[in-house]
Amino acid sequence: MELNSVKETDVLIAGAGPSGLALACDLARRGVRALVVEQAPSLFPGSRGKGIQPRTREVFDDLGVGDAVREHGGPAPIGMTWSGGERRGEYDMFRRAAPTEAEPYGEPWTMPQWRTQEILLARLRELGGDVLFSSALTGLSQDTAGVTAQLTTGEVRASYLVAADGGRSTVRRALGITMDGETVDPAPVLVADVRIAESALDRRNWHVFTGGAGYTTLCPLPGTADFQLVAQFRTGAPGLTPDAVRALVASRTHLAADAVTEVRWASDFRPRAALAERFREGRVLLIGDAAHVHSPAGGQGLNTSVQDAYNLGWKLGQVLLHGAPAALLETYEQERRPVAADMLGLSTRIHRGEQERGSAAQQLGLGYRGGPLASGRAGVLESGDRAPDGPAGEAGRLFDVFRGPHFTLLAVGTDVALPAHDGAMLRVFRAPANEAYGTGLFLVRPDGYVGWAGDGPQGLAEYAGPLGLDLKSA
Structure with a gap:
């Protein structure tokens, strides 16, 4: 897509993560002109946000990607605990329920984040949209009629700008919106996508290795030959090179270093919970990690982010195309910020072992009772x-x-x-x-x-x- 062909748009979306792509799909099916810009040259390559909760599966079904999610994902595996190189027994870390007429999806689904983004991008292109990659937002200004954004590839004028550019959001910082929170766990965590020799480890279970250095897990990723490796470091810091990842696996599991045949992606982070002081500044709105950052425990981050987009998309459509007053957009923060705050608390409690992954994690009970758009x-x-x-x-x-x-x-x-x-x-x-x-x-x-x-x-x-x-x- 050439920027010169899109000097003006209805909605400029900064960031092509799950929330930005979901919003773009929703706007495109409404006939709202939207431009997605992404500073990276391609989609995020890792598996990080791999859990898809039942409510998000309903959202994806509505957006037209439900079949693809079913095809490329699978149920979260049953956990298997290991100690001293021996299996110690299975346990299920999730609440699972049989589908019902009212709730057709009863268990958490697993699919690597990169696949979720590929599916959403393919859907966006079906709907006539696309992403402008290698285009970073460097500045913005706004007035009563719209937002002017400076990009490394030029300038865009939009009626609204949506920040979907992650926890280190350039847009949020440019607006001076603070993000208050806490470190959930001071221990850094390594996340990597690895391939393991077929004879070395089965793909039936989510393998959990116990030991004094910190928890270590290997979870098979459906639709791929990969495992997601997650390892906590109570002391020291993770090494991200392939050799360092192989050495880690060898030191914490019964697998030999050469059982890891490929390290496809690796990253590290410190679990943190933080919430933006507000989700809107004039004609700029924040969604996803730009608005809230969760511990990955409980699988809430990607799901809450996609549901932000789902809440905002129809409201933008009604304001831009169907004569609804701009005040309708005020209800986005009024509805979603309390939900995000609750999910921050839930993720933190699960991470610290204070609460199990129960029905609340499935997000089917979330709603807006008593909110600005609830009547009767x-x-x-x-x-x-x-x-x-x-x-x-x-x-x-x-x-x-x-x-x-x-x-x-x-x-x-x-x-x-x-x-x-x-x-x-x-x-x-x-x-x-x-x-x-x-x-x-x-x-x-x-x-x-x-x-x-x-x-x-x-x-x-x-x-x-x-x-x-x-x-x-x-």
Whole structure:
């Protein structure tokens, strides 16, 4: 993509990580012009954020990449503890649940981060978008009409700028937004993608090696021949060269150094939890690691980041294309910052062994009850709740009805009069009463949460107006 062809855009996204790519896909399917710029010459090459929680799988299904995620990923393996070169027994570090009608994904999924990003980039290109690589943001200014960004490849004018450029965000620092937090664990951690001789270690388990130097794990990565190596250093610092990684494996496991046939990527970090003081400054918004940094324990970081994008995408679309007031964007921080704060706490407690990876880690219970866009309740649901899946007759599943950039006005087990118009931004659908909903009328937001609920349509039009939906004429 030549920058000269994109001097102006609706949304400039800085960063082609999972959150930036997910946002770009969501905007592209809405018809919003978006330009993604990435300072690196290619996508991130490592496996780091490999855990995909059930709620994020629902998001990916809506964005049109659910089949690819199923094809290239797999269930998180059962743990196997080793000591003294011998297996000591299996244990499961995750809560697993059988799929239900309301919750079709019951267990955590594993897929290397580089694969997730490849899948999202392929989807973005299907939708007509792309990423401008080797293009770093060096400065920005904004006024009441938009943002002007200076890049190493030129200048771009956008209505909005979204910072998806990671924990060391250039955009966040340029805005002077502080990020308060704490070191979760002073011990540095090595993360590497390695290949191991087939005869040396099986791929059935997530292998955990105990010892005084710090925990060491080798997790097989589905769809690849690789393992993700994670090693804590209670003393000293990790070496990142292939020889140093091989020596580490030999010193902490029963494997010989030459069993590691290839070191494909290696990095190190110190687990930290931090939260930006605000997620918005004028026409600039922060998502993902630019807004919050988590310990990787519990697999919350990538998932929370993608869900930031999912929350923001439809709001940008309604403001830019459908006449919603710009004040709608204020609800992004109001809804997502409390969620990020909760996930920071959860990840920290899991890292320190104070809490197990239970149902909270699956993120299916996250919602926006009592938030700025929550109004009413009906059946067994309160506005702000995640809208469950369920049977939808000839239409298939309710998630099939919801899939896409539109709102859904869902009448469950009631014959109350509904708007006859089924326009591009509103789909009207009737479903039989079911256990997950009870009965009632529900306006489901494009991100799959109940915005408004009631026994009848009274007050619905007044609620929908500020979202860019004119139900009075529907």
